[in-house]
Amino acid sequence: MILATxxxxxxxxxxxxxxxxxxxxxxxxxxxxxxxxxLPYIIVGVVATLLFVVTLILVVNWVLA
Numbered sequence: 001m002i003l004a005t006x007x008x009x010x011x012x013x014x015x016x017x018x019x020x021x022x023x024x025x026x027x028x029x030x031x032x033x034x035x036x037x038x039l040p041y042i043i044v045g046v047v048a049t050l051l052f053v054v055t056l057i058l059v060v061n062w063v064l065a
Contacts, residue, residue: 007035016044020052 007015015032018024032041 005031005034005036007032007040009040012040012044013048016041016048019045020048 011031015024015028018028035041
């Protein structure tokens with residue numbers, strides 16, 4: 001029986017960043033899918049994506065200035 005667990009914030013951040021880069025262990029992936037809700041992963045993923053896009057925009061504007 002697999003019990004649903006609530007991941008800690010640092011675990012969610014590590015999982016999202018690993019997924020964004022494309023390097024994630026099988027053990028980590030299994031742990032992610034045992035979470036009780038995908039909502040923390042979705043929220044952190046959206047925030048990380050927005051930060052990435054804003055950083056790219058700032059770097060491009062800085063280089064072109």
